[in-house]
Amino acid sequence: MISVGIDAGSATTKAVLVDSKVMVVSKNIIACAICPTGFDFIAAAQKAYEDVIEKAGIEKKDVDNVYSTGYGRNSIEFADKAISEITAHARGVYYLYPDVKGIIDIGGQDSKVISVNNGKVSDFLMNDKCAAGTGKFLEYTARALEVPIDELGSLALAATKPANITSMCTVFAESEVISLRTRGLAKEDIAAGLIESIARRVAVMSRQIGLKENIAFVGGVAKNDGIRKALEKELKLSLFVPQKPQMTGALGAALHDIR
Amino acid sequence: MHCFKTIEDIKSSYTRRIRQIADERIAGKKVVGTFCLFVPDEIIFAAGADRVILCGGKNDTIAIAEQYLPRNICPLVKSSFGSIVNDGSSEIRSCSHFSMVDMVVAENTCDSKKKMYELLEEYVPTYVIDLPQRPDSPEALQYFLQELEKFKSAMEKLTGNKVTSERLQQEIRSSNEIRQLFHKLYELRKKDPVPITGLDVLKILQKQYFLSPHAVKEYLNTLITEAEQIIPDGKHKPRIMITGCPMSGGNTKVPDIIESRGGIIVAEESCTGTRSFLDLVEENKDPMLALARRYIRIPCSCMSPNDRRTDIILDLANDFNVDGVVYYTLQFCHGYNIEKNKVQQALKKAGIPMLFIETDYSESDIEQIGLRVDAFMEMLS
Structure with missing residues (x-):
């Protein structure tokens, strides 16, 4: 068939x-x-x-x-x-x-965490109504940094002192990036700060539905190594990323x- | 699903009721507006007044309210306030009944409502019943009883009629009849497949405190007769219970999504649901005390602790053979949003899946909610 x-x-x-x-x-x-x-x-x-x-x-x-x-x-x-x-x-x-217990999917306009039991969904949580924790957040803020979105992750890996981005709102985070730039922070550190902020947001959602082990990271954003590493650091485990997430x-x- | 003649009649009952209220007022009868299940209908009717509910479910009038109220409070409070203070200077129209009350009977439940009532006083006479928020103590009951006594006097003053024990007893019996009819209707919803949709039941729940008790009884009677005769089609649909914030008239957004995507709502633990009728008022007792005892037990999230609500949710889930619970909240409704955590834990323990939906009256998130409902239905099938 x-x-x-x-x-x-x-x-x-x-x-x-x-x-x-x-x-x-x-x-x-x-x-x-x-x-x-x-x-x-x-x-x-x-x-x-x-x-x-x-x-x-x-x-x-x-x-x-x-x-x-x-x-x-x-x-x-x-x-x-x-x-x-x-x-x-x-x-x-x-x-x-087949051992998957949890899935993190960061997509263009939402992010989802899914708890899986034998291939079946047993619980899930979505972030919507707002772009916090989504691919759009990265797209907007990368623009403020004048970095192509694909390079945001590798740029972040070179950070020495990641900035602390506190705004959850995409538009305000963009202004936060601009103000960090005027304060003379390195591009790498701002990029790392952005990625950590999205990782924190998504990690909170995964904890809310009790994801603990055997977690896969999928969606277009999973191709981004910097974000995967930030998520792994935040969740204190390694994530399974399919070849074509x-x-x-x-x-x-x-x-x-x-x- | 079956098309109920009664539901069609209810849909067209608005103008008839407006005419009725207008006639009553011309004849000198007082009409009060209420917002909440904590305000006993029995006292209002025993004083010879009529009442209509003023909880707003319309999105349009929120824009008017936002001239006076902060944006980040719940849409129900904003919609209601906007509908009342609407002076007609904009294109936005309020439903007629919002401007047809002699007095508002408010209650101190959540912060947004409490503070909104303070502003409302400028536009319409507003009487506020205070509520003890730790309901299980004897002191709380005494205090609430005193508040109801004061309210009774306020109603007597408004109408010029004495509220006698006999009249109260009569009205308690009458309201209990409605409660029992709802019990009978909900009994039918325990069937699988269900003879009536949640959307249809919501139509009568939303008008319960708008229409006269006489009309509500009539509608319930004919609806029950119709529903008893139906042999529903054989397909099992995921049986959903809704719990959380009320769905005021005009707001059917989430039930619409649930039932258009394969689910069927079989019970609602909310103010537009079981809370209005689950407990009866004791008859042939001291009527004021009986009222106080019954009304203080309403498991609103403004009460603390409110474990009774969780117990009721678990009981209902069991009685109505519920496959999944949709926890519905309005944005910025802190009480229900926070209480979600406790309910979720309890449902998890009982092995009942729960979907959390926080929304407002706008249509912007229909697709996002639809996706989550789709996934939830797939999860339950």
């Missing part, structure tokens, strides 16, 4: 294609694709879907099921079923890491009907 999972996120749309026959012998997923979401959710989903089929070297008619997840999940009409990204991440990470939602959706 061939299934495609599409994760229509706020920043990027991801697609993963799996074949249940192949999975019996190997953990390999057949193909994956990613494209920016932009304004048109549906067009992005179409594109990711077509890309993943092309990469797999098959045709649309060969696909048995399409499952959607992510913020745009309910508007993707060619999907057979929509699944929340919380359930999808749990399923996807469980496939890659932004893909676990789409993977979980693709695996929806495969046990």
Whole structure:
């Protein structure tokens, strides 16, 4: 059985294609694709879907099921079923890491912590209503530092004395960054301060639902080493980061009907 | 789900009730506005007055209130205040009943309400009942009894009518009838599948303190008869209990999300829920003492300690065979937001999953809440 999972996120749309026959012998997923979401959710989903089929070297008619997840999940009409990204991440990470007990997902517009028991969600917490502790927080504050967001993490690793960023509000944190700059603080130290502030926020959420061990870190922000290290320091444990951490939602959706 | 004729009637009851109140006032009857379950209807009706609830559930009038009140207090307080002080100079309209009361009967519950009432006094005569907030001591009961006696005198003064024991007994019996009808309605919600949605039940709960007791009884009777005849379809849906802040008229946001995403609400432990009817008032006793005893036990989060609430939540979860609890709070409602922790611990211990939703009256977070509700439903299935 061939299934495609599409994760229509706020920043990027991801697609993963799996074949249940192949999975019996190997953990390999057949193909994956990613494209920016932009304004048109549906067009992005179409594109990711077509890309993943092309990469797999098959045709649309060969696909048995399409499952959607992510913020745009309910508007993707060619999907057979929509699944929340919380359930999808749990399923996807469980496939890659069967011992998983907890998941931290920092996405573009929210962050989530999920407690997992045998691949099933047993509790979760989301930060929303505000950009504190999300990818957007990093995007805004990186801009104030005039650093590309991808480099924020490596820049932070070079810090000698991380600054203390106290504002949870993204807009105010940006002004806090500017005032730290005028006080002459090193870019590296400010970057480290920003990353520590987001790590603290997310660590509080993980403690709230009792995550203790075997925690995976997923979502686009997980690619950022500096943040992973700051989180590990804050949580006092090492995190499992999948090779393509932004893909676990789409993977979980693709695996929806495969046990 | 079944379309109830009674619910359709309730939806169109607003203008009829407004006309009724207008006629009453022309005939010299006094009408008071209330905000809270701690204010005994029985005393108001025994004094020959009528009452309407003034708790605001509309988002629009919040903008008016924010000219006077801080932004970071709960939307219920702001919406209510905005609806009352609205002078019509903006495009925003208040519902008619907010300007049809001779006196507001307020109560000292949470800080936001207490301080808001102080400002309200400038716009409408406001009588405040004080509440002891450590409800389990005998001294508290005595104090509350005195407060109710004072309130009784205030009602007598407003209406010119004497509140006799006989009238109080009558009104206690009448209010108990409504409470018993709610018990009967909720009994039907214990069925699986449930014959009636939470949204439909909320429609009558929200109007319980707006409509006349006579109308509420009639609606409850016909609704129960209708619901008894329904054979609901066979699919099991996750059975949800809501607990937390009240959902005032106009505010159905979270139940809407829950029931449009596969859940079914079977009970509400809140002021728009079981708290209005769970306990009856003892009949054929000293009526004022009986009222004080019953009303002081309302498990509002302004009370401390408030462990009774947790016990009730656990009992209801068991009685209504609840799959999961949605803990609903309004932004900046410190009492319920803080009490969440205790309730969560107790539910965890009992093995009942809980989803926490903190929100306001705006529509900005419908999708975010929807995601969490989706995930919660998937978790429960």
